[in-house]
Amino acid sequence: MADEKGSxxxxxxxxxxxxxxxxxxxSAVLAYVGYVIIPKHDYGICSMVNLYRQKKNTVxxxxxxxxxxxxxxxxxxxxxxxxxxxxxxxxxxxxxxxSYYTLREALKTQxxxxxxxxxxxxxxxxxxxxxxxxxxSTFSILSPENRWGAIRSCVETDGExxxxxxxxxxxxxxxxxxxxxxxxxxxxxGGRGDAWKGFIEVDEVEQHSRPSFVWNSVRRPINQREExxxxxxxxxxxxxxxxxxxxxxPNPDYAxxxxxxxxxxxxxxxxxxxxxxxxxxxxxxGLRYSSDFADWQHLNVxxxxxxxxxxGEDLKAMFDLPDRRDDADYAxxxxxxxxxxxxxxxxxxxxxxxxx
Amino acid sequence: MSILTLEFLxxxxxxxxxxxxxxxxxxxxxxxxxxxxxxxxxxxQSAAHLAAAALLTWGGALGLAAxxxxxxxxxxxxxxxxxxxxxTMAFIKYEDVLSSLLKADLxxxxxxxxxxxxxxxxxxxxxxxSRGKAQTAKNPLRALLFVGYFAQLPQGPISAWKELExxxxxxxxxxxxNLVAGFQLMAWGYFKKLVIADRLLPTTDALLxxxxxxGWFVLGGVALYALRLYADxxxxxxxxxxxxxxxxxxxxxxxxxxxxxRSVAEYWRRWHITLGAWFxxxxxxxxxxxRAGVGLSRLAGRAIGKKAGRTLPSALxxxxxxxxxGVWHMASWNAVVYGGYFGLVMAASMLLEPxxxxxxxxxxxxxxxxxxxxxxxxxxxxxxPAQYFAFTAGPxxxxxxxxxxxxxxxxxxxxxxxxxxxxxxxWIIAAxxxxxxLAVDLLCEHVKDFGGRLARGTxxxxxxxLILLIAAVLVFGCYGTGYDASAxxxxxx
Numbered sequence: 001m002a003d004e005k006g007s008x009x010x011x012x013x014x015x016x017x018x019x020x021x022x023x024x025x026x027s028a029v030l031a032y033v034g035y036v037i038i039p040k041h042d043y044g045i046c047s048m049v050n051l052y053r054q055k056k057n058t059v060x061x062x063x064x065x066x067x068x069x070x071x072x073x074x075x076x077x078x079x080x081x082x083x084x085x086x087x088x089x090x091x092x093x094x095x096x097x098x099s100y101y102t103l104r105e106a107l108k109t110q111x112x113x114x115x116x117x118x119x120x121x122x123x124x125x126x127x128x129x130x131x132x133x134x135x136x137s138t139f140s141i142l143s144p145e146n147r148w149g150a151i152r153s154c155v156e157t158d159g160e161x162x163x164x165x166x167x168x169x170x171x172x173x174x175x176x177x178x179x180x181x182x183x184x185x186x187x188x189x190g191g192r193g194d195a196w197k198g199f200i201e202v203d204e205v206e207q208h209s210r211p212s213f214v215w216n217s218v219r220r221p222i223n224q225r226e227e228x229x230x231x232x233x234x235x236x237x238x239x240x241x242x243x244x245x246x247x248x249x250p251n252p253d254y255a256x257x258x259x260x261x262x263x264x265x266x267x268x269x270x271x272x273x274x275x276x277x278x279x280x281x282x283x284x285x286g287l288r289y290s291s292d293f294a295d296w297q298h299l300n301v302x303x304x305x306x307x308x309x310x311x312g313e314d315l316k317a318m319f320d321l322p323d324r325r326d327d328a329d330y331a332x333x334x335x336x337x338x339x340x341x342x343x344x345x346x347x348x349x350x351x352x353x354x355x356x
Numbered sequence: 357m358s359i360l361t362l363e364f365l366x367x368x369x370x371x372x373x374x375x376x377x378x379x380x381x382x383x384x385x386x387x388x389x390x391x392x393x394x395x396x397x398x399x400x401q402s403a404a405h406l407a408a409a410a411l412l413t414w415g416g417a418l419g420l421a422a423x424x425x426x427x428x429x430x431x432x433x434x435x436x437x438x439x440x441x442x443x444t445m446a447f448i449k450y451e452d453v454l455s456s457l458l459k460a461d462l463x464x465x466x467x468x469x470x471x472x473x474x475x476x477x478x479x480x481x482x483x484x485x486s487r488g489k490a491q492t493a494k495n496p497l498r499a500l501l502f503v504g505y506f507a508q509l510p511q512g513p514i515s516a517w518k519e520l521e522x523x524x525x526x527x528x529x530x531x532x533x534n535l536v537a538g539f540q541l542m543a544w545g546y547f548k549k550l551v552i553a554d555r556l557l558p559t560t561d562a563l564l565x566x567x568x569x570x571g572w573f574v575l576g577g578v579a580l581y582a583l584r585l586y587a588d589x590x591x592x593x594x595x596x597x598x599x600x601x602x603x604x605x606x607x608x609x610x611x612x613x614x615x616x617x618r619s620v621a622e623y624w625r626r627w628h629i630t631l632g633a634w635f636x637x638x639x640x641x642x643x644x645x646x647r648a649g650v651g652l653s654r655l656a657g658r659a660i661g662k663k664a665g666r667t668l669p670s671a672l673x674x675x676x677x678x679x680x681x682g683v684w685h686m687a688s689w690n691a692v693v694y695g696g697y698f699g700l701v702m703a704a705s706m707l708l709e710p711x712x713x714x715x716x717x718x719x720x721x722x723x724x725x726x727x728x729x730x731x732x733x734x735x736x737x738x739x740x741p742a743q744y745f746a747f748t749a750g751p752x753x754x755x756x757x758x759x760x761x762x763x764x765x766x767x768x769x770x771x772x773x774x775x776x777x778x779x780x781x782x783w784i785i786a787a788x789x790x791x792x793x794l795a796v797d798l799l800c801e802h803v804k805d806f807g808g809r810l811a812r813g814t815x816x817x818x819x820x821x822l823i824l825l826i827a828a829v830l831v832f833g834c835y836g837t838g839y840d841a842s843a844x845x846x847x848x849x
Contacts, residue, residue, distance in 0.1 A: 022822075033827050
């Protein structure tokens with residue numbers, strides 16, 4: 001009887017040991033397969049992926065925001081003109097709640113002298129994003145608490161967040177877009193190289209005219225969740241003792257945004273946060289609405305250069321930002337700028353970007 | 357709770373854990389509690405209906421056993437019980453038809469989860485008790501678990517008391533082989549349902565579009581519907597059988613590679629096996645052996661010969677049974693055509709069997725060898741016409757598609773027509789998955805207890821296969837974002 005019990009115990013122990021090994025193996029395979037099917041777009045996860053590859057504490061200006069920011073804040077121009085070490089930590093349609101968690105994650109490895117916050121999400125009216133790509137952008141966050149926080153903030157229920165966290169229920173149909181590039185470990189960032197600073201050029205030209213609106217101070221309340229997370233960002237930066245600059249990017253469609261921006265500015269003032277609205281009619285710095293936009297809201301390559309020159313001057317005037325051009329720790333900025341200027345040679349002469 | 361949801365997987369994992377952590381004697385109670393929770397998820401009406409049916413079955417069985425010495429009274433009681441159980445099922449299933457026939461608004465009853473399956477199971481049990489072939493239980497909870505065992509509610513199988521109840525009322529010790537084999541079967545079931553059946557959904561929709569289609573497209577679409585139905589139904593069955601196996605409960609097989617059948621009769625012994633067995637045991641055999649059947653046999657024997665005369669009552673009973681099977685599926689003329697077609701084919705094959713045997717002898721046709729694939733092909737060709745009426749809205753649509761099959765076989769725009777249904781990549785995945793299904797079915801057909809052997813065999817083969825299977829289900833399965841995983845086709849019955 002005792003022998004039988006002992007034999008059964010040994011049999012079960014061996015079974016559970018095998019089961020544990022199988023579970024580990026299965027988890028490893030599924031984690032890799034899940035990694036493969038995650039879309040690796042430069043407008044999605046890539047700026048966060050690449051931030052982890054930056055040397056620790058080598059970002060002086062961390063730009064956090066939407067596609068308008070990554071298409072407008074040209075890090076190569078900021079570097080070449082002013083020696084500012086800036087990084088665009090942005091993704092398409094990124095709301096403040098995702099910005100909050102990406103910022104928290106970024107502060108684990110970087111200690112920026114300034115956080116440049118794109119004001120665009122102030123006009124987003126929805127409580128939750130309807131497009132999956134906004135949530136997919138959070139998949140690059142490595143730390144579990146920030147990743148869960150970012151995903152959880154994007155969806156209404158824990159169950160839905162769990163589905164995103166488990167990846168497969170929400171991601172598996174992406175297998176249709178898998179290329180050999182998806183299998184690379186560590187992930188490739190669209191062939192941009194480790195030195196890339198998050199700027200994504202939009203190489204199109206669309207004719208627009210300067211927005212016509214009354215520069216008043218009428219406020220229109222922004223979405224409550226956007227406001228809540230904007231406040232959280234301001235509080236986080238205050239706790240970390242990092243100044244924030246709120247920036248409203250130039251935009252041909254700005255007339256519709258103005259009252260929301262007034263509201264956000266008033267919220268920012270509560271925290272002593274300053275801001276620059278580049279749509280202010282009196283601000284003239286050579287931006288042409290007829291040739292400097294790629295569409296109704298994104299600056300094109302030429303526009304990004306004109307805008308970033310002015311932004312660099314403003315940043316230099318307002319904040320104590322060192323010129324890093326002779327610092328060996330910042331060599332990747334020169335590498336990134338050189339590669340970029342090599343590709344876009346003739347932008348000034350013909351008024352639009354021309355690829356080499 | 358659909359077995360396709362994350363919630364069900366959580367439920368299954370928690371059930372297996374709690375079941376084996378509970379003391380051996382308490383394990384049946386764990387099953388009962390789990391079944392209660394499962395039914396409660398479908399709404400209180402479902403739970404109340406099922407509990408009432410179970411109590412009626414339990415009390416009825418005790419009554420029938422008590423009247424063992426009084427056959428007339430026992431017969432009357434059985435008739436009352438069957439009328440109550442089957443009548444309620446018929447009333448709920450055919451409420452719409454009854455309303456339109458009577459031109460009156462009838463009292464609407466919500467269809468409880470697994471109505472047909474627990475009704476057939478209960479009535480089968482009561483008939484067995486009446487025939488003295490099944491025991492009764494003093495404890496009503498045993499009857500409640502037998503009737504309401506969660507795994508069989510979504511779409512069967514229909515089990516007999518003597519096979520299922522002893523397994524449910526006994527606690528099972530944890531056996532590694534059961535856990536492994538059950539897990540394998542569940543994964544395989546999800547593969548069939550999510551990777552094959554749901555992927556083929558657009559091919560059926562394309563047939564129902566109403567546009568003029570070339571013959572090859574219609575025939576291919578109908579054949580894919582048959583494959584889809586098989587993958588859907590047997591996949592769901594594998595999931596619940598796998599989970600039951602993990603709990604030490606062996607549910608009867610409901611599908612045994614039906615497309616390898618060499619005759620239509622064999623097909624029905626391989627397709628929805630437990631439903632066929634129920635109709636054979638409780639309707640076909642009693643009808644054939646009834647006084648009317650014997651009388652008809654004598655009469656027909658005088659008119660058409662002794663042999664054919666003996667077969668005629670069975671053939672007519674078969675026709676009736678298949679009509680009933682058809683009508684059980686749905687209350688529509690399509691069901692009558694579907695059941696009637698199979699009934700006629702079966703009756704004809706029974707009556708013509710002597711002719712076929714003579715032909716076989718004369719032409720010296722072998723029973724096995726090269727004739728086997730031909731007989732399989734013949735069976736498939738005989739099965740396909742019925743499928744035209746299984747998914748269409750009415751006989752007109754079914755006959756219209758049948759006409760289109762023979763109307764024109766124009767292959768121009770072959771590729772474009774296929775990619776209009778679904779992208780090329782989806783066709784490739786569907787074809788690869790169907791080939792995997794064929795390979796596994798071939799293995800199961802030729803290797804006895806293939807699943808058990810794999811579960812007992814070396815991990816060097818099992819683990820890679822299982823990991824591949826799970827990854828395939830997770831990546832290529834039709835679920836989650838971008839898909840509206842269709843419910844199991846058979847849950848509606």
